[in-house]
Amino acid sequence: MTPPAPDTAPILIVDDMEENLVALEAVLSSLTSTVVRARSGEEALKAMLREEFAVVLIDVLMPGMNGFETAANIKGLDQTKDVPIILLTGASVDPNYAYRGYTVGAADFLIKPFDPWLLRTKVNVFLDLYRKNHQLASQADQLKRLLTGPTPMESPATPAEPHGPAHAPHAPEDAPAPAPAPPVGDEALSDIASRLVQIELLLRDARDIESAGLADRIAALEQSVERLMAGREA
CATH class of the missing domain: 1.20.1270 (Substrate Binding Domain Of Dnak; Chain:A; Domain 2)
Structure with missing residues (x-):
């Protein structure tokens, strides 16, 4: 999974209905330059293993792998377990859906039709994070x-005098040895x-x-x- 540049902050939207994907993309396109679509839970998992996403929006009622199962699978993978999930569903749903969403690891739960401003505000929190x-x-x-990093190079040794060590200066015999530098x-x-x-x-x-x-x-x-x-x- 290749991490994108942070300024792109990609979003994954998951829904089996094309009109819902188009509507979500229209609402979210002002927040980021990268909105990726997936038409099923299986397709969403494949996309998340290929690319890193800032947040995932998943429709609950999908054929095959539904939104709850998709969220649980995302949270069950080391590569994707930390990606925040927002679950989306229609108004006439089981009142326990929100509880089920949070138990599978969703960060938020929205009921359609939702206010576009509210959706952008919630998503933008995860993009900023x-x-x-x-x-x-x-x-x-x-x-x-x-x-x-590499430690600084030591100073080069002083070259020997051209006439040999007889001309090299030396300290008096009774002079104390210099203390090593701390x-x-x-x-x-x-x-x-x-x-x-x-x-x-x-x-x-x-x-x-x-x-x-x-x-x-x-x-x-x-x-x-x-x-x-x-x-x-x-």
Whole structure:
């Protein structure tokens, strides 16, 4: 499964009726440049294994694999279990449908006919979260590269004097040996690495927590690492 560029934030819409797909695409096209259609649950699963989606909208009443079964299968796969699902159904439905939707892992449940503004608002929440997660993951990767990058090269040895070691200066015999230079930035580097681990743990659960402010924390860490690396190179 190839992740797309975060600015595209693709949406998958699943319905067995063409007119419903056309209506959904018209409502959602203003939010993203990529809206992918699927005419069945099986087709939706195949699409999700090929491509990463920010959110999936699934009609409940479909022949073959219905919306509940499709959602359960999506949540049962490691590659797709974290993708949020919105289930859609008609007004004259079983009142327990909403409960069934949440038990199979759906994030939201809407009854047709729905307000286009309400649908766009709900979907846009997941699109924004998808973009933020990609931004956080990208910044975490940058920090990893800084933390695990090559160490600065040591200064080249002073070339020998052309007339041999007899002319090389030497310290008095009673002069104390110079103390080895302490490692530069080790404590700060350890602290940054520890905080990076904490952020990675937050990233794993970013869909279930308030992610605002994490990007700023990572950016501050990145600046600290850059200053540290600059000090080690000096």
